[in-house]
Amino acid sequence: MTPEPSNLKAAAWMAGSITCFLVMSVAGRATTPTLDVVQVLELRSVIGFFMILPLVHMAGGFRAMATRRPMMHLSRNLVHYVGQYAWLYALTLIPLAELISIEFTTPFWAAILAVVFLGEKLNRGKLIAIGLGLVGVVIILRPTGASLDPGHLVMLGGAVCFAVSLVMVKSMTRTENAVRVVFWMLIIQSVIGLVPAILVWRAPTLELWLWIVLVAFTGTFSHYCLTRALAHADATVVLPMDFLRVPLSALIGWLIYQEKIDVYVAGGAILILLGNLLNLQRRPAVTEPERP
Secondary structure (H helix, E strand, O other): OOOOHHHHHHHHHHHHHHHHHHHHOOHHHHOOOOOHHHHHHHHHHHOOOOOOOHEEEEOOOHHHHHHOOHHHHHHHHHHHHHHHHHHHHHHOOOOOHHHHHHHHHHHHHHHHHHHHHHOOOOOHHHHHHHHHHHHHHHHHOOOOOOOOOOHHHHHHHHHHHHHHHHHHHHHOOOOHHHHHHHHHHHHHHHHHHHHHHHHHOOOHOOOOOOOHHHHHHHHHHHHHHHHHHHHHHHHHHHHHHHHHHHHHHHHHHHHHOOOOOOOOHHHHHHHHHHHHHHHHHHOOOOOOOOOO
């Protein structure tokens, strides 16, 4: 059964996703200076698997997790794993606000991919909403003629991977529920990262374990919330909502890490908010379920 189209429900689920992503950025920055990124990703997937089991039970148990699209799950998670690695690695190299700003080239790529592969439409309202958000991101990032930091290039590659992953998730929500998508994400990514994690393994301290559990929880349920949001609205509707992470990340960077926040961040945030408000005024078109 295809979930009913609803911008309001999509916005509510995106609020949960945004909160989880913001908390994960703080927890990730606390773990990666000591542990290798692949170990953090492996622990996140393994612990997250056990955290998702209550939702698996409520969704009908392991039998309900059976899928007719194993190759789609595998392909999506290979791409997504690379994107996650790039995101966590870049987190150790550049300020949080810069990382999130570069990450938000994702909607640009995802919107194009959604049009090409999912048949979604980019009407004037969507174009204006996405355009306002992207301009806001550019204002916050303030690109100059100077050469990019390696962390910027790493995150740019991660953004492209995220765009591919998001469009694949949107396609999967036509036949796969959110629990099944996250269930297979955690299993496949646990397998992908097992050997690399063993090769760089370091025993975490008690304090690090607390941060790792937080990474696992927020990493798991951020994707659950995101998948639920994508089930209620087009990718070109959901993704501009996620622009709110830019000003919020800048605020966290200022409060926790003393990273600079200025008039450019404020101006970019206003444009991002305007784009989201414009986008939420429209009703999404009903998406026909994909034939199994």
